[in-house]
Structures are given as structure tokens and as C-alpha cells.
Amino acid sequence: MTIDHPALQAVLDALAARFNDRLLETRFEKGELSVRVARGDLRPVLAFLRDEQGFNALNDIIGLDNANAPVAGRPRFSVLYQFYKFPDALRLRVVTDAAEDEPLPSITGLYKSADWAEREIFDMFGLRFEGHPGLTRIYLGDDFKGYPLRKEFPLAGE
Amino acid sequence: MPYKHIEISMGPQHPSTHGVLQLKVTADNEVVLNVEPVIGYLHRGMEKLWEHRTYPQIVPLTDRLDYLGAILNNLAYVLAVEKLAGIEVPKRAQYIRVILAELQRVASHLAWIGFNANDIGAMSVLLYGFIEREGLLDLFEEYCGARLTVHGLRIGGVPHDLTPKVCELIRGVVTSVPRRLADIEALLSENRIWKHRTVGIGRIAPAEAIQYGLTGPALRAAGVRWDIRKNIPYSSYEDFDFDVPLGTHSDVYDRYLVRMAEMRQSLRIITQALDRLPAGEVRAKVPRLLKIPPGEVFLSVEAAKGELGFYIKSNGTDKPERVKMKAPSFINMQCFEKMCQGHLIADLVAILGSLDIVLGEIDK
């Protein structure tokens, strides 16, 4: 795919060369590059991006509940990993999908800042991360029932 | 009989924890072995609430995140919405936003030095910082109508133009703040007690800091030149001439020096922006009922505490599908334990102050 950003084009080409058809979808909108991969490919892709492409900083991990706008063939939840590269200021987003009971691989081994971000997604959505050193709720008390950011959870609580 | 390690719970109600933070400290006598921060005592469910509010209604709610730097939160959010909706902000509005953002940065840093110094024991600096803040808060009250949670920006621009009275107040602030900073520096910078309590405390290596995702003045004190205003400029910051102060030793003392220097740089930016304010509109035409077609955007700004980001996903209606806020303090807090190892419990308080966290944005 050709995009209007030479530096990101180079990254995209390297990714395509290495992972080929394991890149399920590539989008370039509003100057932001977003790449979709399957859960199982997450760790190798992120390791490649960190070690060989130099994306040394994890900005944020964002959870999404697509229950209101489901896409056929795609599981309910999406998890977005937002990265950038010191000092070039390049930004990249990697997206993966998971159903309610499918655990995702934890990337705390690659980026230390993933620790609390993954706990937050567990707390708010109920998605589990395999290999996380201590996956417990972070905002709400341990006895809280329910996952607030799921679309069916009411605003005022149950 | 062998000593057992003591487990102390600092907080959530504690004079030095800067809000409702609980630190579970395991100590061997006075030496800290490990610290486990427990957060969530101020979790208000903001992200869920934002899915039930329209885009303009969310702007005042973002004030309550980092309540010491309200305009910076507003700025990050409105810039993200404008990028998503394709709204072009007039140049005059961009300059006014820069002025307000830098004034807010100075106010936030003045509160920071007050709290950090107070925790370490220099109580007069708290009063010095807060009296100078009053001048800035009066300015915000004159322009925005509120002192603390200001709602000073709108989607598309700023609420109204700068009146002559506001310009006069800004010029007054730009002259009085450096005098106060000189007073504070005279009290602290070469003070033997201050240096004893801050030099060499709370170090973190630059490479490790990047691994932990640390951003803001703490990262710059480690020597890493990363300031979003320079690296990924937004809102016309590229038009202004300012330095990015860096530290070398990455300890509490360097973070203090970096923030003091940053305040002076902010005043430079404010003077330049006020002198070169272009003519024009202060607000773009935005429909009263703002509906944004489906899309997603991630945008971050350099807030007083670090890199503040918003991810917004729209779904074609007037309410967003998902708004996620990337809080600098949330990420910065994760390297707190690394910084504290081997130090005394008293140093823990100094390091926490130097990280400059706000629970409102950690807990959302």
C-alpha cells in the first residue's frame, strides 16, 4: 500500500516484507498509520517494531467495545497499541481483536509501561492478558462486579 | 531476633501524597525496599460519562482531569476533535490558545514548587508559589469566568477575544512572575538543606525512562530532548522561539531546575505571542449540533506534567463512540517504584513531589 508519508512508508514496507499476509488490514487516515494483526501475531510484530524499526516508546493501550457497530467476522473487542519512535517523532498504531473470553498476549516483557495499561483494560472491559505479572483491577475495588466500559453496562451502575 | 520488614500504608489520606493515592511501602527500618502504588480512589468514570455527552459538553469535563492545568486538558481534547472533524482554527485563536496554555503551565508549575517544597519542609515556598498563582487565577477569572476549572477553550477556537484589560493583566504577570521565581530560587537553589535532600535522589537512567514511557519535565531532567511543542508542533508553536531546558543527573534537583527554567521559557512564548498577535476571527464556524462522521484520531500535547493524549473514535452521531485519555501521570507513576528503591522513606516524599502527579488524571 502506498501512503503519503515517506518515513511511515518505509516502516510499512518493512512490515509487509516481513509479515506479508499476516497484516490483516492497513489504514492511513488523517496522517495516522494503523495496522491490524491477529492476536497470535502481536508479540512478534511488536518485537520487530521495537528492535528493528526503533519504536521504543509505548504511548498508550486503548480498549474498544464494538458491540454497537459490529463488523462481520470480527470479534467484539479491539485493543489498540499506540507507539512512537524517539527521537524521530513517528507514530504508529497496531490493532488487534479479541472476543470476550479470548486472552491476549501481554507485552509487559517488551514495554514496561504496558503493565498498568493492561490492568486498566482488564478492569474496564474484562479482557485478560496472558503473561502479565499481576492482572488485578486497578481503578475499581476487587469486589466490583461488572466491566464498566462495556456498552451494556449502565452509566449509573448496576 | 531477626528484623522483619515493615509494611506501611501511606495514604489515601496523607499530607504528602498529593491527592488520594495509597502507597504500600515495604521498608527495612527506614530504607524502602519496594513501593506499590494503589490508585483508583478518585476514579469517577469519566470515560464512560464521555460516551453519554456531546462533543462540546465534554470540554468542561476535561478540566477536572489535571485540575492544576485545566486549559492544557481542554487544548488536547479540542485539538483532537478538530483534527477528527476537519475544523480549521483561525490563526488568532491559535495564538490566544498558546498564551492561555503557557499561562496555565506557569500556574501549574508554581503550584508544583509550592507542594514539593512544602513536602520537603520549606513551607514559605508554598505561600510564595500560591500568592503568585493568585495573579494568574485573577487573569483566568477575568477571561474565562472561573479560577480553577476554567473551560477556557471551545471547539473551533476560543470563547472570545482578548480584551485590553486581559492584555494588561498578562503583561503584569509576565513582569511579576520572574521576580517571584528569583525569590524562590534565592531560597532554594543554593540552599544546603535543599541540596542535601534533592541531589542524587530518585535517579532513573534515560534509556530506562523511555522504556517506562516517562514524559514531561522528569524525562527532560534525564537529558532526553523530547518536547511535543518542538517535536510534533501543534497550534502554531513552531512560530515561537523558545528553549527546551534539559537536566543531566536525572535527580530531584535537576527536575526542580528544569521546571523553574520552563516557567521562564513559557513567559518568553507568552510575550512573543502577545506582541505578534495576528488579526482575524477567534473562532471557526462550527455547527451548533456537531456530528462527526466515523473515524478515529490520536493526538497529544505537551501538558505541564508530560504528554497528554486523547484518542477519539466517532460514529456519525453527536456523541463520541469512545474517548480515551492518555494521562502523563498514569504512565509516570509506574517508574516511581524504580526511582525509590534503596532510598529512605523521607526521600520517597521528595521523589513523589518531583514527579508532579495529579490523581485527577491518573484515576480519570
Place this chain on the structure above:
Amino acid sequence: MIKAPAQPAFLLTQLDKFITWAQKNSLWPLGSGLACCAIEMIATGASHYDMARFGMEVFRPSPRQADLFIVAGTVTNKMAPIIRRLWEQMPDPKWVVAMGNCAVCGGPFPTYAVTQGVDKIIPVDVYIAGCAPTPQALLHGLITLQEKIAKEHPTRVMFKKDVRRDD
């Protein structure tokens, strides 16, 4: 037939006035701020607005030494048991001021995580509205509390057999 008040009542009311005068002019707040309102509370304690004029600048970190609990900020469901425990630890006589919309009624957050008003867990004497209330509003609230304290009758409690104050 109405019994005329006995002679000691005059002395007791004068004693009441003296005690309440002492109490209201030396309130010691608990140093506990929760969110944004705490910053305005600190600004009120700082030099410009100066709570020390009213005898209140001694913020005590320990609830055992405080008699005024200014609940400044949002009370979340996770924090609520701790607020209750802090209040219970404060010795009598004690007063509570709910500062800011969040403490009064949950404020702008009708969500699953926020207690809709601190009066759901502890009794409140004075409610101060605002988001955040300005220091002038906080001082107005504190002066209202002082006027409320002036109308109390501590001797009726002191000389009762069971001296625990009814909640």
C-alpha cells in the same frame, strides 16, 4: 403551667456562649483534600485569602486532632469507607462541611463510581455549592458554620449522663 427556668440556666447559657465562641474561633480542619476543590481549599489557606484570620490555619494531618472535616472533592465509592473511617476517628464535637458540587450531590458525575453526595455516608453541617467554589465561597461557608456553632448548646451535652452526641 410553664415552669420558669431555674437560676443555673442563665449561667449555663453564658457558659454555652463562651464555649461556642472558643470552638468556632479555633476550628482545626483535617488536612484531607480529594480533588480539584482541595486546591481552592489550599488557596484559601494561603496568604491571599488567609483562613488563619478565622483561627483555621492549623490543618491537622491526623483525624484524632481535628474537629472540622472539609470534604473537598469527589467522594468515590472506593474512597467512601475511608471517609467514613476518618470521620469516625474524629473526636466529638466535630463538624463537616461539604465543599463543592461533588461532595454536595455528586456534581457533574452521575456515574457508577461516584457517591452522589457525601451526606450519604456522614452527616453534613454546611453545604457549599460551586465547581470549584471560589475561596470567597468557602470562607462564606465557614463563617456560616461559625454562626451555626454559635447557636449550639454544648452544656446540654456536657451535663447529660450519657455524653455521646446523637448522630
